[in-house]
Amino acid sequence: MDLARCHVLMSWPHRVKKDLLEKLGSLKMIQSLAAGVDGLDFADIPHRVRVFSNAGSYTDSVAEHAWGLLLGVAKGVHARKTRTVPRKLRGKKLLIVGCGAIGSGVAGLARSLEMRTMGVSRSFKVPGNFDEMHPLSYLDEALAAADAIVVALPLTKGTRGLLGEVALSKTKEGAILVNVGRGETVDEHALVSWLRKRPESRYATDVFWTAKGRETFDTEAWELLNFAGTLHISGLPQGETLASAKFQAAKNVSLFLEGRVARNEVDKTEYF
Numbered sequence: 001m002d003l004a005r006c007h008v009l010m011s012w013p014h015r016v017k018k019d020l021l022e023k024l025g026s027l028k029m030i031q032s033l034a035a036g037v038d039g040l041d042f043a044d045i046p047h048r049v050r051v052f053s054n055a056g057s058y059t060d061s062v063a064e065h066a067w068g069l070l071l072g073v074a075k076g077v078h079a080r081k082t083r084t085v086p087r088k089l090r091g092k093k094l095l096i097v098g099c100g101a102i103g104s105g106v107a108g109l110a111r112s113l114e115m116r117t118m119g120v121s122r123s124f125k126v127p128g129n130f131d132e133m134h135p136l137s138y139l140d141e142a143l144a145a146a147d148a149i150v151v152a153l154p155l156t157k158g159t160r161g162l163l164g165e166v167a168l169s170k171t172k173e174g175a176i177l178v179n180v181g182r183g184e185t186v187d188e189h190a191l192v193s194w195l196r197k198r199p200e201s202r203y204a205t206d207v208f209w210t211a212k213g214r215e216t217f218d219t220e221a222w223e224l225l226n227f228a229g230t231l232h233i234s235g236l237p238q239g240e241t242l243a244s245a246k247f248q249a250a251k252n253v254s255l256f257l258e259g260r261v262a263r264n265e266v267d268k269t270e271y272f
Contacts, residue, residue, distance in 0.1 A: 013039030042272035063105030065234030078228030095146035
């Protein structure tokens with residue numbers, strides 16, 4: 001294959017290395033197979049190259065998983081040999097931080113429990129799934145009003161550590177927090193401190209913090225009774241394959257090559 005003539009690179013972000021990019025002299029598009037693109041080193045990507053995520057391809061599976069985590073910790077399923085009082089979610093207020101495809105999917109499922117859905121986001125993929133829609137600048141007020149919170153944010157310069165000590169301090173006593181976005185959107189040290197100071201609050205996550213460029217599941221939070229987690233498995237339920245995600249990515253590449261409007265283009269300035 002003559003790499004110098006390739007116009008499109010479709011790959012998992014962590015596999016896109018500088019030496020490969022240097023061989024792709026005609027590259028115009030990078031299509032991520034993953035929903036997120038934070039694994040790319042944007043400093044190595046030429047200015048001419050446009051980057052597209054695969055957001056939306058994992059909506060149903062991740063939204064369902066978010067609810068698995070939310071209901072699990074609300075009812076105390078995570079507790080081992082510890083008596084945990086179940087929480088009622090029906091009729092309560094659910095805050096979703098990051099209301100793209102996955103966040104909107106989480107909000108849609110909340111209807112079955114008659115929850116009031118409040119979104120804080122830069123944009124809303126399915127506005128009709130939300131009772132309230134607010135910009136990110138409203139985050140503190142939204143956290144103070146929510147009984148349960150689901151974070152479905154991508155990891156960018158602006159979202160890294162967004163839920164830190166100050167933000168977490170705004171939450172209600174006993175609030176439940178779930179993360180299916182990226183681990184680093186929640187500050188690890190602030191989270192551990194919050195969980196220790198507020199034993200009635202609960203945190204469940206499918207995404208963890210990185211060390212040396214790789215996601216690691218080693219955190220002192222596991223020692224806490226009000227912490228629960230799954231090891232980043234939400235995007236691929238049992239019995240399913242990545243065929244659908246790859247197909248959606250390929251469809252987007254086709255749109256791009258045909259000169260049509262491809263979906264989910266990434267603003268590179270948010271990462272570099």
